[in-house]
Amino acid sequence: MFRVTGPGRLGPSGPARAAALTANLDPVDALDLARWQFGVTTVYHFLFVPITIGLSALVAGLQTAWVRTGDERWLRLTKFYGKLLLINFAMGVVTGIVQEFQFGMNWSDYSRFVGDIFGAPLAIEALLAFFLESTFLGLWIFGWDKLPKKVHLACIWAVAIGTQLSAYFILAANSWMQNPVGYRFNPDTGRAELTDFAAVLTNKVTLVTYPHTVAGCFLVAGALMLAIALWHLVRNGAEEFRPALRLGAWVTMVAALATLVTGDIQGKIMTDVQPMKMAAAEGLYETERSAGLSVFTIGSLDGSREVYALKIPGLLSWLGQGDVNAAVEGVNDLQARYSAQYGAGSYTPIIPVTYWSFRLMIGFGLLTALVAAWALWTHRKGRRPTSRWLVRAGIVLPLLPLAANAFGWIFTEMGRQPWIVFGEMLTRDGVSRTVSASEVVTSLAGFTLLYGLLAVVEVKLLLRFIRPGLPDPAPPPETDTDDRPLAFAY
Amino acid sequence: MDLSTIWFILIAILFTGYFVLEGFDFGVGILLPLLGRDDRQRRVLINTIGPVWDGNEVWVLTAGGAMFAAFPEWYATLFSGFYLPLLLILVALILRGVAFEYRGKRDDPQWKSWWDRAIFFGSLLPALLWGVAFGNIVRGVRLDATHEYVGGFWALLNPYALLGGLVTLSLFTTHGAVFLALKTTGEIRERANVLAGRTGLAAAALAVGFLAWTLFGVRGGAAAAVLAMFAALALVGGLAANLVRREGWAFAGTAAAIALAVACLFAALFPDVLPSIVDPANSLTVDNASSTSYTLKIMTWVAVVFTPIVLAYQGWTYWVFRKRIGVDHIPQA
Numbered sequence: 036m037f038r039v040t041g042p043g044r045l046g047p048s049g050p051a052r053a054a055a056l057t058a059n060l061d062p063v064d065a066l067d068l069a070r071w072q073f074g075v076t077t078v079y080h081f082l083f084v085p086i087t088i089g090l091s092a093l094v095a096g097l098q099t100a101w102v103r104t105g106d107e108r109w110l111r112l113t114k115f116y117g118k119l120l121l122i123n124f125a126m127g128v129v130t131g132i133v134q135e136f137q138f139g140m141n142w143s144d145y146s147r148f149v150g151d152i153f154g155a156p157l158a159i160e161a162l163l164a165f166f167l168e169s170t171f172l173g174l175w176i177f178g179w180d181k182l183p184k185k186v187h188l189a190c191i192w193a194v195a196i197g198t199q200l201s202a203y204f205i206l207a208a209n210s211w212m213q214n215p216v217g218y219r220f221n222p223d224t225g226r227a228e229l230t231d232f233a234a235v236l237t238n239k240v241t242l243v244t245y246p247h248t249v250a251g252c253f254l255v256a257g258a259l260m261l262a263i264a265l266w267h268l269v270r271n272g273a274e275e276f277r278p279a280l281r282l283g284a285w286v287t288m289v290a291a292l293a294t295l296v297t298g299d300i301q302g303k304i305m306t307d308v309q310p311m312k313m314a315a316a317e318g319l320y321e322t323e324r325s326a327g328l329s330v331f332t333i334g335s336l337d338g339s340r341e342v343y344a345l346k347i348p349g350l351l352s353w354l355g356q357g358d359v360n361a362a363v364e365g366v367n368d369l370q371a372r373y374s375a376q377y378g379a380g381s382y383t384p385i386i387p388v389t390y391w392s393f394r395l396m397i398g399f400g401l402l403t404a405l406v407a408a409w410a411l412w413t414h415r416k417g418r419r420p421t422s423r424w425l426v427r428a429g430i431v432l433p434l435l436p437l438a439a440n441a442f443g444w445i446f447t448e449m450g451r452q453p454w455i456v457f458g459e460m461l462t463r464d465g466v467s468r469t470v471s472a473s474e475v476v477t478s479l480a481g482f483t484l485l486y487g488l489l490a491v492v493e494v495k496l497l498l499r500f501i502r503p504g505l506p507d508p509a510p511p512p513e514t515d516t517d518d519r520p521l522a523f524a525y
Numbered sequence: 526m527d528l529s530t531i532w533f534i535l536i537a538i539l540f541t542g543y544f545v546l547e548g549f550d551f552g553v554g555i556l557l558p559l560l561g562r563d564d565r566q567r568r569v570l571i572n573t574i575g576p577v578w579d580g581n582e583v584w585v586l587t588a589g590g591a592m593f594a595a596f597p598e599w600y601a602t603l604f605s606g607f608y609l610p611l612l613l614i615l616v617a618l619i620l621r622g623v624a625f626e627y628r629g630k631r632d633d634p635q636w637k638s639w640w641d642r643a644i645f646f647g648s649l650l651p652a653l654l655w656g657v658a659f660g661n662i663v664r665g666v667r668l669d670a671t672h673e674y675v676g677g678f679w680a681l682l683n684p685y686a687l688l689g690g691l692v693t694l695s696l697f698t699t700h701g702a703v704f705l706a707l708k709t710t711g712e713i714r715e716r717a718n719v720l721a722g723r724t725g726l727a728a729a730a731l732a733v734g735f736l737a738w739t740l741f742g743v744r745g746g747a748a749a750a751v752l753a754m755f756a757a758l759a760l761v762g763g764l765a766a767n768l769v770r771r772e773g774w775a776f777a778g779t780a781a782a783i784a785l786a787v788a789c790l791f792a793a794l795f796p797d798v799l800p801s802i803v804d805p806a807n808s809l810t811v812d813n814a815s816s817t818s819y820t821l822k823i824m825t826w827v828a829v830v831f832t833p834i835v836l837a838y839q840g841w842t843y844w845v846f847r848k849r850i851g852v853d854h855i856p857q858a
Contacts, residue, residue, distance in 0.1 A: 125626035128579060129619040135589055136611060139604025146604075150597020151816040158590035159827055165586055166835045169579035170842055177576040181845055226597075229820045467605035469673050478612045485616060489623060496630055525568065525575045525629045 066466045068475040069141040072482065074448075076133050078441050079486050083127035085440055088202060088249065089256020090120045091195040093286065095188075102188050111505045112279055116260060117175075117191075118500060124172060126493060133482065135161075141475065145455055145465030152218050152229045153208050156236075160204035167197035202252070203245055210240035212456050213447070214308040220459070227459060240308065243301045250293035251400075251443060254436040257286030258403050265410050265429035267504050269420060275505050277414070284411040287436075291404035298397075299354065306355035309457055311369045311382065312450035315389035317351050319365045326351040326363040331394065336387045377458075384452045392446040399439035406432050528822060529815035532595035533798065535828060537791035539591055541784045543584035544655070544693070545700075548783050550578045552701015554621060554648025555694075557641055560705065560716050564637060568855045571625060571644070573708040576846045578625060580839055582618070594824055598672055598814035599798045606666065606674025607658055610681060614651045621647025652697045653690040657681065660689025660735075663790050664743050665800035668807040672814075685738060692735045695728035696760075696786070700779040703763065707772040710851035718767060721775070725764040732786060733757055739793055744800075749793040756785035 094117045101109035135157065138146050146153075171193035178187050217234030218227045229235070261283030264276035306313045318336045319326055328350035334342035349359030356363075366383055373382035406428050413420040455462040553574050561567030574581075592600040604611060620643040628640035664685050667676035702721035706714050736753040739745065763778015794800070798814050801807035815821065 121626060122630070125623050128582075129622040132582075132586060132618055133615050135586055135593075136604060136615060139589075139593065139600045140608055140611060141605070143601035143605035146593065146601040147597050150593055150600065151820050154590065154592075154594030154597055154600070154816070155820055155824055158587065158594040158824060161583060161587040161590040162827065162831050162835065165583045166580060166839070169583050170577075170835075170839055173576035173578075173580055174842055174845065178845060228817050229823075232819075232823050467601075467608075469675065470605050470608050474608050477609070481612065481616060485619065489619075492623075492627065496627060500630065525571045525625060 064472040065470060065475050066463050068472060068479055069466050069470075070462065072141060072475060072479040073137060074445075075479070075486070076130065076137065076482055077448075078444065079490075080127070080130040080134055081440060081444060082437055083123050083130065085252035085255035085437070086123045086259060087120065087127045088198040088252040089254075089286075089290075090116060090123070090259065091191065091198050092253075093256055093260060093282070094120055095191040095195045096282075098188050098191055102184055108275060108278065111275065115505050116279070119259070119263075119497065121172075121176060122493065122497060122500070126489065128169065130486070140478075141467050141470060142455075142465050143467040143469070145460065148226050148460055148465065149211075149456060150226070152211060152215075152227055152235060155229070155232065156204040156208040156211075160201050160208075164197045164201035164204065168194050168201065171197065199249070202249055203241075206245050206248060207236055207238065207241045210238045210244050211235055212454075213244075213305075213451060214238060214240040215456055215459055227456070239304055240301075243297055243304055247294060247297035247301050250290045250297055251436070251440050253286055253290035254294060254400065254403055255433070255440060257283045257288075257290055258407065258436045259283070259433045261287055261407055261410060262429045262432035263501050265432070266426055266501075268414070269422065269425045269429070271504065272419065273504050277417075280410065280414060284407040287407035288404050288411075291400055291407070294400055302354045303357060306363075309451065310355075310364050311366065311373070311384065312389065312447070313351075313355050314364060314366045314369060315384045315386055315450055316393040316446070317363075318386045318390045319351065319363060320367050321365040322362060322368045323365065324352070324362045325349045325360045326355075328354065332390070336390050380453070382453060384450050389446055389450045392442040392449065396439050396442040396446055399435045399442065403432065403435040403439065406435070527811070528818050528825060529595070529811040530796075531825060532591070532815065532821055533791070533795060533811045536588060536591050536595065537788065539584055539588035540791075541787045543581070543588055544697075544787055545780050545783050546581035546584060547578075548652075548693075548697040548700045549704035550574050550581055550701070551648040551652040551697045552699065553705060554644045554701075555652065555698050556701055556705065556717070556720070557644050557648075560702075560713055560720065564634070565852045565855050566713055567637075567641060568629070569709055569713055569850050569852055570705065571628070572850055572855070573705060575625070577839075577842055579622070580842065582622070591824070591828075595816055595821060596798055596809075596811075596814040597816060599809050602668065602672055602674055602799060602809060603662070606676070607661070607681065609678050610654050610658055614654050617647040617650040617654075619647075621651075649694070653694045656690035656693030657686045659693075659787075659790055660686030662799060663689075663739060663794055665797075665802040665808070667803050668799065668801035668809065669803065670807055672801075672807060672809050685735075685743065688731065688735050688738065692728070692731045692786075695724055695731050696779070696783060699725045699728045699764075700776075700783060703767055703772070703775045703779050706767070707776045708849055710849045713851075714849075718770065718772075721767050722764065725760070725767065725779075729757070729760050729764065732760060732782070736786065736789060739790070744793045746793060749789045752785050752789035752792055756782050756789055759785055 094113055097109055097113040097116060100106070101113055138153075138157075171190045174182065175187065175190040175194060178190060182190070215227070216238050217229060217231035219230050220226075221228045235241075260279050264280035264283055267273040267276045268280055302313060314320075317326065317328055318332065325348065327346040327348040329344040329346045332342075332344040334344075352361040352363050353359045355361065366386070370381070370383050374380065410425065410428070413422070413425060451457055453461050453463070455465040553570055557567055557570055561570045589600070592603075624640040624643035624647060628637055628644070631637075658681075661681050661683070664683070666674055667680065669675050699721055702717045702724060705717035706721060709717065736756065740750055740753060759778050760782035761778075763775050763780075763782060766772075766774035766778055796811050797808050798811060799809040801809075816824075
C-alpha cells in the first residue's frame with residue numbers, strides 16, 4: 036500500500052479510498068458536524084464523569100467513617116451525598132454509551148486505523164471497570180438492608196475503584212492519540228498495529244494525565260460537597276453540614292495543588308511530544324529565549340496586532356522546560372518544520388481557542404481553590420459567618436471546577452489539531468465517509484436537544500433534592516423479613 | 526482454533542449474554558403500562574430489575590468494545606453503516622436509563638407518567654431495532670470493495686430484518702413476562718403468567734418462521750440448524766412450564782431460547798462477520814476484519830482472567846436480590 040506524501044495517511048485500502056475521498060466532497064461538511072458532535076457530547080459527558088469519580092470515593096470515605104465510629108452524623112451525610120452521586124451516575128452512564136458507539140458511527144476510518152491498539156483499552160475498560168461500577172452500585176443502592184454492614188461498605192469502595200480503573204484505561208487510549216507509542220505502521224494493511232501493550236499502558240503522557248485528570252475530578256467533587264455544605268451552613272445554620280464543609284474544602288485545596296503539580300509536569304512532557312500545543316497555549320509565534328506567559332492579551336491573537344498583554348517573564352520557558360532562560364519554539368518555526376516533515380498543509384491549531392482555554396482552565400481551577408480556602412477560613416474554630424457573599428459563592432462554586440475540566444479537555448484536544456492521532460493521522464481522514472452530513476445534522480441536533488432537556492431536568496432535580504438538607508436518621512434496619520417494605524426502592 | 530475464531534465466539538457470547546439479560550429488562554419496560562395498573566404496581570415492576578438493569582446493559586458496552594478491539598473493520602463498517610438505527614437505540618437507552626433513576630425522585634403523577642412513557646418506548650424501540658440490526662447482519666448488506674456500507678438507511682428495513690425485529694420484540698416481551706411471574710407476588714404474578722402464554726405463542730410462531738427463513742432462505746449449515754431446533758424446543762418447553770406454573774423452568778426456557786437463537790445466528794454467519802450481498806469478495810470475515818494476533822492474545826488473557834470474576838459477582842447480585850417483590854414491599858414515596 037502507500038504512505039501519502041500529503042499530510043497524514045489515508046485509510047486501509049489505498050488508491051480506491053483516495054479516489055473516493057476526492058470524489059465525494061460531502062464529508063467536508065460532515066467532518067465539521069462530526070467534530071462538533073464529538074465536542075458537545077464529550078464535554079457534556081465530562082460534566083458527570085468527574086462528579087462520579089470524585090464523589091464515589093468521598094461517599095465511600097463518609098460511609099467508612101460511619102462504619103468505624105458508629106456516629107450517625109456520617110450516615111446521614113453518606114445518604115445525602117450518596118443520592119447526589121446516584122442522580123449523576125445515571126447521566127454519566129447513559130451519555131457514556133454514546134461515547135463508545137460514536138467512534139464507529141462517526142469516526143469509522145479512525146476506528147479502522149487505530150482499532151488494533153485503541154480498541155483494547157476500551158474493551159478492557161468495559162470488562163474491568165464498567166461491570167464493577169454498575170453491578171456494585173446496584174448492590175449498594177438496594178443492599179442497605181440486605182448485606183452485612185461491611186460488605187455493603189465494600190460495595191461503594193468497589194464502585195470507587197471501578198471509576199479509577201475506568202479513568203486509567205480511557206486515558207491510556209486518549210494518551211495514545213496524543214503521543215502514539217508501542218506500535219508500528221503496517222504498510223500492507225494501512226493501519227497502526229500494536230507491538231507493545233505495556234508501552235501503551237505506561238505511556239508517559241498517560242502516567243501524568245491520569246493523576247492530573249483524577250485530581251481535576253476531586254476538585255469538582257470536593258467543591259460540590261463544600262458548596263452544598265456552605266449554602267446550608269451559612270443560610271440555614273445547619274451545623275450537621277460542618278464536617279462536609281471541612282472535608283470538601285480540604286479535598287478541593289489538595290486537589291487544586293495536585294492539578295498544579297501534575298499540570299506542570301504535563302506541560303513539560305507536552306513540550307517534548309507536542310511542542311505546537313504549548314506554543315499555541317501562549318500564542319507564541321516566534322521562537323523565543325526566556326519566553327513569558329501572558330495572563331491575558333488584548334488585541335488579536337494571530338501574531339499581527341497585540342494591543343496589550345500582561346506578561347510574566349520567563350514563565351512559559353519554565354513551564355515547558357523547567358528553566359526560565361530556555362528557548363521555546365514558536366508556532367511559525369514549528370509550522371515550517373512540520374510542513375517539511377509531513378508535507379504541505381496547516382499544522383497549527385486555532386490559536387485563540389488554545390490560548391483562552393488554557394487560561395480559563397487554570398483560572399477557574401485557582402478560583403475554586405480560593406473559594407475553598409475562604410470558606411474554610413471563615414468557618415475556622417466553629418465560627419458561624421453569615422455573609423451573603425458566602426451563600427452566593429456556594430451557588431457558583433460547583434460550576435467553576437466543571438468549567439476548568441471542560442476547558443482543560445478543549446485545550447488538549449483542540450491543541451492537538453489538525454491531528455486525530457498526533458503525527459499519524461489527520462482528523463479529517465478519520466471521519467466516516469459513508470455517513471452523510473444530513474445524518475450527522477440529525478444526530479447532532481438530536482443529542483443537543485436531548486442533552487439540553489436532560490440538563491434542565493437534572494439541575495432542577497438536584498436543587499429540589501439539595502434544598503431540604505440532610506435526611507432524618509432512619510432506624511437502622513434489623514433483619515430482612517419477607518413482608519417488610521424494601522429499605523430502598525425506585 | 527484461531528484466535529480470531531475464539532474472538533468471534535466471545536463476541537457471540539457477549540451479545541448472547543446481553544440479549545438474555547437485557548432481554549427481560551426490555552420486556553419489563555414494555556409490560557410496564559400493561560401489567561402495572563397503578564403507580565404502586567408499576568414500582569413493583571421497575572424494582573424487579575432495579576438493582577440489575579445497569580449491570581445487564583454493560584454487556585452491550587463490552588460487546589461493542591470487544592468488537593472494536595478484535596474486529597476493528599467490523600465495528601467501523603457496522604456502526605457507521607447502521608448509523609440511524611443505532612442513533613435511535615442510543616436515544617432510547619439514554620431516556621430509559623435516566624427514567625429508572627429519576628422517576629421516583631418526585632411524587633408527582635405527571636412527572637411519573639412522562640418517565641413511564643420513556644421506559645416503555647425506551648424498551649420497545651431497542652427490543653425491536655436490535656432484531657432488525659441482527660437480521661441485516663445475517664442477511665448481508667451492500668458492502669463495496671473497501672468494505673464500506675453503501676446500502677443507505679431504507680435498505681435496512683427489508684422484510685427479513687423487520688421480521689427479525691418482531692421476533693426480538695415478542696421474545697423479549699415474553700421473557701420479561703416470565704421473569705415477572707418469577708419475581709413478583711399476587712396480582713402481577715398472575716397477570717404476567719397469563720400474558721406470557723399469549724405473547725409466547727406469537728413469539729414462537731414468529732421465531733420459528735424467522736429461523737426457518739434464515740436456514741432455508743438466507744444462510745445455514747448443520748450447526749445453525751441444530752441450534753435453531755434446540756432454540757424452538759427450549760421456547761416450547763419454557764411456555765409449557767409457564768402453563769403449569771413452573772416459573773423457574775419457564776424462565777430458564779425463554780432464556781435458553783434466546784441464547785440458542787442468538788448462537789444459531791452467529792453460527793449461520795460464521796466465518797463471515799458482515800456478508801456483502803453485492804459480491805462475496807467484499808464480505809467482512811473473521812480473517813479480513815480482525816486485529817493482529819498480538820492484540821488478540823492480550824485480549825484473550827484479559828478475558829480469560831476477568832470474565833469469570835464478572836460472572837461471579839453478577840451472579841451473586843442475582844442471589845442477593847433473589848426474593849419476590851409485591852406491592853407490600855414498596856415503601857411510601
